[in-house]
Amino acid sequence: MSRRSSSRLVGALLGVIALLFAAPLLWLLTASFDAEAPLAAAVPGRFTLDNFEQVLSWETSLRPLWNGLLLSGGAAVVSVVAAVLCAYPLSRYRLRFRRPFLYTVLFATGLPITAVMVPVYSMFVRLDLVDSMLGTTLFLAATSLPVAIWMTKNFMDGVPISLEEAAWVDGASALQALRSVVLPLIVPGVSVVGIFTFINAWGNFFVPFVLLLDPAKQPASVGVFAFFGQGGLIAYGQLAAYSILYTAPVIALYLMVSRSLGGAFTLTGAIK
Amino acid sequence: MTTAAVARPAARRRGAAVSRWLLPMAPAVLLLGLFVAGPILWSGYVSFTNAALTGAAATDPEFVGLENFRRLFADPALWHSAWVTVVFTVGSAVIGQNGLGLLIAVLTRHRNRLLRNTVGIAVVSAWVLPELVAAFALYAFLNPEGTLNALLGAVGLNEQDWLYSAPLLAVILGNVWRGTAFSMLVYQAALSEVPTELAEAAEVDGAGALRRFWHVTLPIIRRSVLTNLMLVTLQTLGVFTLIYVLTAGGPGDATQTLPLLMYDEAFELDEIGYGATISLVLLAVGALFAVVYARTLREEV
Numbered sequence: 023m024s025r026r027s028s029s030r031l032v033g034a035l036l037g038v039i040a041l042l043f044a045a046p047l048l049w050l051l052t053a054s055f056d057a058e059a060p061l062a063a064a065v066p067g068r069f070t071l072d073n074f075e076q077v078l079s080w081e082t083s084l085r086p087l088w089n090g091l092l093l094s095g096g097a098a099v100v101s102v103v104a105a106v107l108c109a110y111p112l113s114r115y116r117l118r119f120r121r122p123f124l125y126t127v128l129f130a131t132g133l134p135i136t137a138v139m140v141p142v143y144s145m146f147v148r149l150d151l152v153d154s155m156l157g158t159t160l161f162l163a164a165t166s167l168p169v170a171i172w173m174t175k176n177f178m179d180g181v182p183i184s185l186e187e188a189a190w191v192d193g194a195s196a197l198q199a200l201r202s203v204v205l206p207l208i209v210p211g212v213s214v215v216g217i218f219t220f221i222n223a224w225g226n227f228f229v230p231f232v233l234l235l236d237p238a239k240q241p242a243s244v245g246v247f248a249f250f251g252q253g254g255l256i257a258y259g260q261l262a263a264y265s266i267l268y269t270a271p272v273i274a275l276y277l278m279v280s281r282s283l284g285g286a287f288t289l290t291g292a293i294k
Numbered sequence: 295m296t297t298a299a300v301a302r303p304a305a306r307r308r309g310a311a312v313s314r315w316l317l318p319m320a321p322a323v324l325l326l327g328l329f330v331a332g333p334i335l336w337s338g339y340v341s342f343t344n345a346a347l348t349g350a351a352a353t354d355p356e357f358v359g360l361e362n363f364r365r366l367f368a369d370p371a372l373w374h375s376a377w378v379t380v381v382f383t384v385g386s387a388v389i390g391q392n393g394l395g396l397l398i399a400v401l402t403r404h405r406n407r408l409l410r411n412t413v414g415i416a417v418v419s420a421w422v423l424p425e426l427v428a429a430f431a432l433y434a435f436l437n438p439e440g441t442l443n444a445l446l447g448a449v450g451l452n453e454q455d456w457l458y459s460a461p462l463l464a465v466i467l468g469n470v471w472r473g474t475a476f477s478m479l480v481y482q483a484a485l486s487e488v489p490t491e492l493a494e495a496a497e498v499d500g501a502g503a504l505r506r507f508w509h510v511t512l513p514i515i516r517r518s519v520l521t522n523l524m525l526v527t528l529q530t531l532g533v534f535t536l537i538y539v540l541t542a543g544g545p546g547d548a549t550q551t552l553p554l555l556m557y558d559e560a561f562e563l564d565e566i567g568y569g570a571t572i573s574l575v576l577l578a579v580g581a582l583f584a585v586v587y588a589r590t591l592r593e594e595v
Binding site: 032035036037041042043044045046047050053060061062063064100103104107108110111112125128131132133135136137141143144145160161163164167168171196197221228243246247258261265268269272273 | 314315318321323325326329332333334336345398401413416417419427430431434439440441445528529532533534553560561569570572577580581583585587
């Protein structure tokens, strides 16, 4: 086979792959603008914004979105602060337990969190934390901490320690040096950690589904599901519109991260 | 990588010896201890009780010794679920996501930008979506009245209810669709670090594309392959939402992986103690993979 025809074949194959991956998503777009949305992707018979209008109420979408913002934003902040503080000694000092600690953290990044939801629920019942947004936020923060610590430490290792020496000579404490010297240099990396924690928490369905029972406290992920599970006739157009509202922030954040740092870069911290 | 504590006045360094690492590390250690290690230890305790969601066993669970474990290992549902989990994981993670991700990364290498970006965006979109939205989109896609059947009908093929006629295949393909982006990104990053001169030299020596890949490229990206296999396996072991929305473990128990079985026993059948026992089994399997994973990355620490 000649080089050109094999190159065409690869091009065609990639085109088919792209189409197959995009196909299930088409429906979300077409149905959300369709007055009588079917279950298959189709050009809207009657183009409308009604679906969006109908789901845009405090109880249906705004409160769940707000709850999601509190949970995911809180988890991201807690996780980033704890990870930065924890990574600093690991990166800068010669500690005897450094290696075992890092192995344990690495090990924890691999554990399937789904597996602990039953014991977590049972533990939360004992601690009276079921239906507590604070408890759920802290749990979400803790589950993303291993990866956050790991990535943050890698970023910090990239900052030459000689920069801090100058600050130390001037009499700065370790935490002052961290804040004024190291932190400004790793802001891009740390914001990636924060955004990833946020995206993960925002998209997580199982955790709030198990830990938050009161509809008034549930985030958008669980809110959409209630919509889906109402039984009887499902208004597919509204479901699609809600899904788009709920997805939009994640897409925006993802674009921000991949624009500024490149898609592959974000993975190297966790993977390499 | 190791950075020493550097030249600081010895007296100061000693004086602050413990507090300078203990204080900053305390929040992270507390969170990890309470919310990650805590539940694991707690599941160890609960699995020896008859804890339930409601009734007397909810407020005052009794210690039942190894009863849950005896019951679990004699339970055909466990063995069935374990098997479904193996098929789901090998099919969707090891073969599907890993293989397809590698294939796409190899094929998009040295392609023009437009094609590369089009494929990248399509594959990554499925991955970036919140898991529930992705699951809805798939549910609609595979529905008897969904897009897939519309497409098949248009080319004259048989339409059917995929979630009913081929449920395990449907959730496997669903998970491939959802998760391949991760492997693709890992392999694109790995391949970008493979020097092209090596492959060119092999080409001059007369090696075909497949042989070049097998003997030159693959050995160089070996570590990435191992890491990726480990990670996608672990992620797939924990998949709950996708299956829950698509089939809820059914029809019957055709797609009941271990997480679904755990959920059913604990929350649908109210048996928290028994559910915790299943979660211990799932954790043990995950831990096994996580140890291998941490070991392959050992020299990085």
